Amino acid sequence: xxxxxxxxxxxxxxVGALLIVVLLLSFGTVDGFGNALNLSFLIGNTxxxxxxxxxxxxxxxxxxxxxxxxxxxxxxxAVMGALWNQGLTIEVIIxxxxxxxxxxxxxxxxxxxxxxxxxxxxxxxxxAAYRGIAQIVLGSDAVTDFxxxxxxxxxxxxxxxxxxxxxxxxxxxxxIAVVVLHATxxxxxxxxxxxxxxxxxxxGIRVKRQKLILFTVTGLMASLTxxxxxxxxxxxxxxxxxxxxxxxxxxxxxxxxxFDGGKGTLGGxxxxxxxxxxxxxxxxxxxxxxxxxxxxxxxxxxLSVLGPRVARQISVARAGRRAAxxxxxxxxxxxx
Numbered sequence: 001x002x003x004x005x006x007x008x009x010x011x012x013x014x015v016g017a018l019l020i021v022v023l024l025l026s027f028g029t030v031d032g033f034g035n036a037l038n039l040s041f042l043i044g045n046t047x048x049x050x051x052x053x054x055x056x057x058x059x060x061x062x063x064x065x066x067x068x069x070x071x072x073x074x075x076x077x078a079v080m081g082a083l084w085n086q087g088l089t090i091e092v093i094i095x096x097x098x099x100x101x102x103x104x105x106x107x108x109x110x111x112x113x114x115x116x117x118x119x120x121x122x123x124x125x126x127x128a129a130y131r132g133i134a135q136i137v138l139g140s141d142a143v144t145d146f147x148x149x150x151x152x153x154x155x156x157x158x159x160x161x162x163x164x165x166x167x168x169x170x171x172x173x174x175x176i177a178v179v180v181l182h183a184t185x186x187x188x189x190x191x192x193x194x195x196x197x198x199x200x201x202x203x204g205i206r207v208k209r210q211k212l213i214l215f216t217v218t219g220l221m222a223s224l225t226x227x228x229x230x231x232x233x234x235x236x237x238x239x240x241x242x243x244x245x246x247x248x249x250x251x252x253x254x255x256x257x258x259f260d261g262g263k264g265t266l267g268g269x270x271x272x273x274x275x276x277x278x279x280x281x282x283x284x285x286x287x288x289x290x291x292x293x294x295x296x297x298x299x300x301x302x303l304s305v306l307g308p309r310v311a312r313q314i315s316v317a318r319a320g321r322r323a324a325x326x327x328x329x330x331x332x333x334x335x336x
Contacts, residue, residue, distance in 0.1 A: 019278065033281070036161070040163070042281040043164055045280070047170055047228065050270060052244070054221060058214055060252055061258075067124055068245070069218060075133055076226030079134075080143075081142075097223050105215045106216050107126065108122055109211060112215065113208040131242075135238040254300055255268035
């Protein structure tokens with residue numbers, strides 16, 4: 001088994017085991033954690049992160065990043081509220097918002113792939129631009145009177161269980177993403193691009209088109225997240241999902257996705273998402289302030305970036321020591 005695959009599986013196992021440990025400890029020590037209502041809140045509040053984490057994982061594996069996802073979600077929610085105020089039906093509004101997300105992702109992708117700009121700088125710029133447009137579109141208003149059936153779907157549970165109704169569509173999207181990334185030629189080309197873009201080009205991979213697709217899908221999923229956010233919390237505002245990009249990136253990197261690209265699995269990323277969601281839920285139950293939770297998320301983000309690099313340096317150092325301690329084999333004596 002290749003070393004890279006072994007490391008990925010080992011990291012996935014560690015993150016998954018840590019998630020189980022956190023859940024077990026929380027069930028046993030945190031009051032109210034295990035009741036159905038809280039578990040439903042935990043999953044429902046984590047779903048926005050999980051939805052964007054699906055395409056973000058692929059994007060980071062390809063060696064890129066999109067920090068404008070939260071602003072795209074906010075813009076989608078703002079447009080949704082503005083169009084609702086104008087009298088359009090929700091069935092018409094949702095496709096318009098999804099197309100808007102595609103456009104936002106396409107803009108990011110074109111700036112990166114056609115102009116050769118770094119995705120980090122581009123998406124920091126569009127992060128501010130999309131949020132500003134959202135404020136222009138809706139102002140400081142909050143739209144809350146969406147149709148009851150949509151609000152019930154976004155916030156309701158499946159019967160008497162703790163599972164939100166929106167969890168089932170997420171599972172379908174997760175299954176599709178896993179197949180695309182880990183069982184298709186497109187997914188293999190994404191890993192190849194992240195490992196070495198130049199080598200991927202020599203291998204015939206259309207790197208620019210691939211990245212444009214990934215940015216566009218990321219914009220689409222961010223818009224879908226904005227729609228879900230507005231319905232789940234029954235409020236469309238221009239500042240919806242503010243700061244969500246930090247949680248998404250932290251969760252994805254925590255799940256073992258290498259920031260340099262080319263390594264990681266969706267399983268690890270989703271384990272990281274729900275680990276972060278569980279920690280945030282526990283902190284909320286313990287009355288930890290929102291500002292402190294942001295600090296914890298930031299620390300996890302830093303550790304997620306530093307951890308793999310430190311582990312890699314330790315591995316290289318150990319390999320060097322083993323090589324130095326191995327006696328050189330004696331050269332064969334030439335025949336007389």
